[in-house]
Amino acid sequence: ETGVTQSPTHLIKTRGQQVTLRCSSQSGHNTVSWYQQALGQGPQFIFQYYREEENGRGNFPPRFSGLQFPNYSSELNVNALELDDSALYLCASSSDSTPYEQYFGPGTRLTVT
Amino acid sequence: RKEVEQDPGPFNVPEGATVAFNCTYSNSASQSFFWYRQDCRKEPKLLMSVYSSGNEDGRFTAQLNRASQYISLLIRDSKLSDSATYLCVVILPMDTGRRALTFGSGTRLQVQP
Numbered sequence: 492e493t494g495v496t497q498s499p500t501h502l503i504k505t506r507g508q509q510v511t512l513r514c515s516s517q518s519g520h521n522t523v524s525w526y527q528q529a530l531g532q533g534p535q536f537i538f539q540y541y542r543e544e545e546n547g548r549g550n551f552p553p554r555f556s557g558l559q560f561p562n563y564s565s566e567l568n569v570n571a572l573e574l575d576d577s578a579l580y581l582c583a584s585s586s587d588s589t590p591y592e593q594y595f596g597p598g599t600r601l602t603v604t
Numbered sequence: 605r606k607e608v609e610q611d612p613g614p615f616n617v618p619e620g621a622t623v624a625f626n627c628t629y630s631n632s633a634s635q636s637f638f639w640y641r642q643d644c645r646k647e648p649k650l651l652m653s654v655y656s657s658g659n660e661d662g663r664f665t666a667q668l669n670r671a672s673q674y675i676s677l678l679i680r681d682s683k684l685s686d687s688a689t690y691l692c693v694v695i696l697p698m699d700t701g702r703r704a705l706t707f708g709s710g711t712r713l714q715v716q717p
Contacts, residue, residue, distance in 0.1 A: 522703065524703070524704065524705075526705075526707075531612075531709070532709050532710075533608075533691050533707030533708050533709045533710055534648065534691075534705070534707050535707070536699075536702075536704040536705065536706070539702055539703060539704060541703075546701075546702055546703070547699075547701060547702020547703070547704060548702075549704065581647055581648070583705075585703065590703040591636055591638065591695055591703060591705065592650055592653075593650070593705060594650070595647035595648050595649070596647060597646065597647050598647055
């Protein structure tokens with residue numbers, strides 16, 4: 492196992508609601524990246540947090556936001572949920588020495604109805 | 605045009621067969637490449653990096669062809685446990701600062717007894 496944990500594992504929300512997903516990074520890793528994976532697609536980069544600052548963002552609207560805490564754990568917040576937000580949300584942690592070797596958590600499966 | 609393209613498959617092969625997947629990328633300035641493996645409803649896991657000179661890890665061989673802008677993964681002596689989706693990852697030039705992974709949609713492999 493990678494040591495990256497995510498909670499909750501599954502979540503059902505209705506359109507317009509807000510959701511917070513959580514991720515604990517692997518010990519020794521200071522970078523957390525978030526990805527969205529729709530069914531039948533590869534993961535898509537949402538954003539990355541490095542030392543508590545956002546370090547880059549993919550093509551996602553501002554209603555997707557995040558935080559990183561001093562212990563390097565992270566949250567992903569999504570406001571005004573839309574049906575298309577239904578997906579598997581994955582977080583990945585990595586270190587400075589090997590930033591592209593990213594270790595993924597098991598994901599949170601979000602269903603928006 | 606997608607940045608990273610893969611044949612979705614499925615590739616159905618008998619145990620013991622040799623199978624190869626290709627992945628094409630559009631940005632010739634891309635520098636780093638990886639293969640990830642994703643089991644059904646699980647998180648992606650790093651399988652191997654792809655080096656310019658090609659590299660081998662047991663039954664798995666990865667190669668990079670810069671002239672034609674593709675990477676390949678060869679699996680020899682396929683096992684039932686190799687059944688999974690294989691995701692190609694490219695580090696685009698714009699992602700070197702934000703350390704984002706750009707994934708293909710994946711190629712599904714089904715090894716049959």
